[in-house]
Amino acid sequence: MATPSLTTSPDMAVAQEHRGRRRGRETRAALLFLMPNIIGFVVFTSLPVLAAFVLSFLDWDFMLGANFVGLDNYRQLIFQDRTFHKVLGNTAFYVVLNVAGNISLALLLALALNRKMRGVLVYRTVFFLPVVSTMVAVAVVWRWMYSTEFGLINFFLDMFGLAKVPWLTSTEYPMLAIIIMSIWKGVGYNMVIFLAGLQGIPTHLYEAASIDGAGGWRKFWSITLPMLSPTTFFVVVMAVIHSFQVFDQAMIMTEGGPADATNTIVLYIYQTGFQFFKMGYAAAIAWFLFALIFIFTIVQWRLQGEWVHYE
Amino acid sequence: MSPEDKRLNRRDFLRTTLGAGALVAGSAALAACASPAASPASTAAPKAAETAKPVAAATQAPAPSKQPVELSWIWTSNTAEEQKFWEGQAAGFRTKYPNVTVKPQFLGGNDLYNKIQTLASGGTIPDIIFWNGSRVQSWASRKMALSLEPFIKRDNFDLADFDPQISKALSYKGELYGLAYDYGAPVVAFNMDLFDATGVPYPTADWTWADFLAIAQKLTKDTNGDGKTDQWGFVNHTDFFRGFVSWIWSNGGDYVNDDITKCVLDSPETAEAIQFVADLRVKHKVNPPIETGYTSGAEAFYSGKVGMYIDGPWMALNNRAKAKFNWDFALIPKGKAGRKNWISGTGYAIGRTTKYPEEAWAFCKELTSVETLSALATAGRGFPGRKSASNSYLKVKPPVHPEVAIEAVKSATYQKTTATFQEMNNVLNKAVDRVMLGEIKAAQMVKDVMPEMDDLMKKHLQLINA
Numbered sequence: 001m002a003t004p005s006l007t008t009s010p011d012m013a014v015a016q017e018h019r020g021r022r023r024g025r026e027t028r029a030a031l032l033f034l035m036p037n038i039i040g041f042v043v044f045t046s047l048p049v050l051a052a053f054v055l056s057f058l059d060w061d062f063m064l065g066a067n068f069v070g071l072d073n074y075r076q077l078i079f080q081d082r083t084f085h086k087v088l089g090n091t092a093f094y095v096v097l098n099v100a101g102n103i104s105l106a107l108l109l110a111l112a113l114n115r116k117m118r119g120v121l122v123y124r125t126v127f128f129l130p131v132v133s134t135m136v137a138v139a140v141v142w143r144w145m146y147s148t149e150f151g152l153i154n155f156f157l158d159m160f161g162l163a164k165v166p167w168l169t170s171t172e173y174p175m176l177a178i179i180i181m182s183i184w185k186g187v188g189y190n191m192v193i194f195l196a197g198l199q200g201i202p203t204h205l206y207e208a209a210s211i212d213g214a215g216g217w218r219k220f221w222s223i224t225l226p227m228l229s230p231t232t233f234f235v236v237v238m239a240v241i242h243s244f245q246v247f248d249q250a251m252i253m254t255e256g257g258p259a260d261a262t263n264t265i266v267l268y269i270y271q272t273g274f275q276f277f278k279m280g281y282a283a284a285i286a287w288f289l290f291a292l293i294f295i296f297t298i299v300q301w302r303l304q305g306e307w308v309h310y311e
Numbered sequence: 312m313s314p315e316d317k318r319l320n321r322r323d324f325l326r327t328t329l330g331a332g333a334l335v336a337g338s339a340a341l342a343a344c345a346s347p348a349a350s351p352a353s354t355a356a357p358k359a360a361e362t363a364k365p366v367a368a369a370t371q372a373p374a375p376s377k378q379p380v381e382l383s384w385i386w387t388s389n390t391a392e393e394q395k396f397w398e399g400q401a402a403g404f405r406t407k408y409p410n411v412t413v414k415p416q417f418l419g420g421n422d423l424y425n426k427i428q429t430l431a432s433g434g435t436i437p438d439i440i441f442w443n444g445s446r447v448q449s450w451a452s453r454k455m456a457l458s459l460e461p462f463i464k465r466d467n468f469d470l471a472d473f474d475p476q477i478s479k480a481l482s483y484k485g486e487l488y489g490l491a492y493d494y495g496a497p498v499v500a501f502n503m504d505l506f507d508a509t510g511v512p513y514p515t516a517d518w519t520w521a522d523f524l525a526i527a528q529k530l531t532k533d534t535n536g537d538g539k540t541d542q543w544g545f546v547n548h549t550d551f552f553r554g555f556v557s558w559i560w561s562n563g564g565d566y567v568n569d570d571i572t573k574c575v576l577d578s579p580e581t582a583e584a585i586q587f588v589a590d591l592r593v594k595h596k597v598n599p600p601i602e603t604g605y606t607s608g609a610e611a612f613y614s615g616k617v618g619m620y621i622d623g624p625w626m627a628l629n630n631r632a633k634a635k636f637n638w639d640f641a642l643i644p645k646g647k648a649g650r651k652n653w654i655s656g657t658g659y660a661i662g663r664t665t666k667y668p669e670e671a672w673a674f675c676k677e678l679t680s681v682e683t684l685s686a687l688a689t690a691g692r693g694f695p696g697r698k699s700a701s702n703s704y705l706k707v708k709p710p711v712h713p714e715v716a717i718e719a720v721k722s723a724t725y726q727k728t729t730a731t732f733q734e735m736n737n738v739l740n741k742a743v744d745r746v747m748l749g750e751i752k753a754a755q756m757v758k759d760v761m762p763e764m765d766d767l768m769k770k771h772l773q774l775i776n777a
Contacts, residue, residue, distance in 0.1 A: 061453065062428075062431070062432035063431060063432070063453035063454065063455065064453055064454075064774075064777070143602065143604075146602070147601075147602065148599070148600045148601070148602075149541075149543075149599040149600065149601075149611075149616075150599075150610075150611065150614050150616070158539070166600055168602035168603075169600035169601060169602055169748075170600075170748060171748060171750065174602075253602070254602055254603050254604070255603055255604055255605075256603075257549075257602075257603030257604075257740065257741065257744050258602075258603045258741075258744035258745075258747070258748060259741045259742075259744040259745045259748070259750075260741055271737065274425045274428055274429055275421075275424075275425060275428070275733045275734075275737070276731075276733050276734045276737070277428070277449075277453070277733075279432070
């Protein structure tokens with residue numbers, strides 16, 4: 001063939017090389033801009049996480065030197081430590097109820113506030129306000145409200161002739177109390193994400209459905225829910241990850257008590273490492289938690305094909 | 312290879328780096344021809360890293376350094392007022408040692424202990440640390456502070472003015488590690504207005520457990536006639552060491568033996584005492600249920616709906632600020648073994664890794680001088696560690712009878728703790744929680760916790776004999 005192909009034309013080759021060089025430059029520039037974050041992530045996250053993995057095979061007092069103990073920490077954790085088993089159960093209870101409660105309430109609120117009405121911005125702000133409040137302050141106030149004999153909540157229950165609930169002074173109710181508080185605190189965040197999701201659904205779908213004679217309920221099931229599913233997926237994954245790491249509420253409201261009724265995995269890591277001088281063991285629990293969250297997230301990722309619809 | 316060989320020894324590491332650091336500092340100083348031979352900064356550092364007795368060889372106090380020195384000071388403070396108070400306590404030192412910059416860091420509650428432990432794990436213990444009786448065994452066995460004995464011997468420092476029991480509480484293996492600023496034994500704080508309104512006479516000096524219960528029962532009532540109790544006789548401190556030990560001792564029981572080698576919790580006397588406190592809530596219902604927490608009992612007391620609360624005399628400062636009623640102190644009631652109070656308190660200690668042991672020691676002395684502690688007592692921040700300052704505590708009212716705090720320490724012995732204190736405290740708190748909730752009898756509980764307690768005692772012995 002006499003006609004040279006386009007790609008081998010000397011002009012084009014130069015242009016391509018030029019483009020390639022530019023792309024290289026762009027990559028370098030991008031990396032440079034990302035550097036502060038990458039360095040921060042490596043130094044403050046990756047390295048400590050890896051160090052914790054090494055630590056989890058040691059018996060380290062952090063003042064008196066360390067012994068290599070192999071898998072002993074993990075063995076004790078899984079087969080012997082009754083406190084850890086209790087803490088695991090408490091955390092699972094929290095994850096299930098907090099995720100379910102938070103997401104269903106957030107969706108309801110988003111639906112209610114996703115329309116034109118007077119003062120809608122005020123409502124949205126009010127529901128979002130707890131999200132931006134400090135957990136410590138919120139937990140202290142709720143602790144007072146939950147007080148069995150001196151608290152506001154039981155005062156109202158009592159006023160309506162209902163029995164006082166031992167919110168934080170029994171082994172049955174404190175976890176529930178913490179979940180209720182956490183839902184109140186966190187629901188606004190997911191509400192905002194759902195609102196954004198709802199506003200991204202094209203209105204012509206609803207118009208078409210109306211023309212076909214679909215009612216409100218039908219439109220919700222057949223349009224809103226499926227169209228919202230990518231948002232729901234994101235919200236569920238994030239909520240599960242966050243819920244597994246519950247800490248502040250339990251720490252401040254009950255210090256994990258009474259009798260470990262509200263002790264959670266992260267609180268137990270904190271106690272074990274920073275109070276009991278058992279850094280190696282604490283690192284093992286932390287890695288166990290990491291594995292747990294990782295598995296849950298992978299499973300959710302795999303399952304998304306079943307129910308998440310992308311346009 | 313034995314496990315010993317595999318140890319990654321932090322001390323060796325510190326020794327090497329500190330030694331190297333001192334070398335660099337030393338040669339730099341030489342180069343500058345500053346003749347720093349007398350400077351404790353360059354001479355004491357390697358010693359501090361090598362041995363526990365940094366100044367044992369010196370026979371007299373070296374001249375105070377003139378070169379700029381910075382001391383880090385980690386301390387307790389729960390409020391802005393308290394922080395101002397502590398800053399004021401250090402003012403005298405700043406005047407006397409203008410070349411020393413004191414850098415305080417204040418933290419409240421348990422955060423303070425956790426922060427100190429975390430800093431220690433990073434090898435940067437502050438120069439002056441908060442040395443509370445509860446943490447002494449745990450921290451001294453982990454070599455977080457310097458023994459004060461070499462300083463005391465060299466300076467002929469007179470300890471007679473400090474209560475021997477609090478000095479014992481701040482000592483590890485017979486060596487003093489902290490100079491006490493305050494100490495105290497539990498006393499009953501009672502709401503005089505509530506007693507008056509209910510027509511109950513104030514507690515007397517020789518009241519017994521039976522009297523205590525009878526008074527608590529009289530104070531417990533339904534004031535508005537809706538059929539529900541809205542006023543209580545007593546509220547407990549939920550912490551085992553604060554809320555239960557004096558009851559246990561006054562009943563002839565104990566939690567560890569006097570050598571601190573064995574847990575002795577499973578005795579009938581101990582169980583009976585714990586059950587007595589629990590029954591105040593579970594059976595007699597004179598104690599309102601409160602959430603687990605260090606301040607829960609005090610908060611309930613400040614609500615004005617509870618007649619009595621038991622804690623140390625250091626609560627006077629907070630009582631004055633938060634109790635909107637008249638209140639006073641009374642001695643705790645006598646049990647069948649008499650009135651057996653515990654003593655605990657806090658001192659100033661020198662962080663193990665300090666580069667300025669001389670300045671730190673001067674700070675400890677100055678902050679526990681008679682003048683400083685008199686100011687502390689007048690402010691009501693604590694019952695002073697020095698006997699000669701204790702009269703200042705009597706000057707401030709309420710309480711109507713501050714001398715009760717002095718009387719209380721007379722019948723008191725130091726609170727025994729272990730090198731595994733934090734874990735032991737956690738186990739015991741959880742155990743008494745269950746008894747207080749009525750889920751389990753104390754007699755069963757003391758048996759249930761024994762295996763765990765025995766393990767922690769074993770670990771304690773390993774730590775202190777290491």
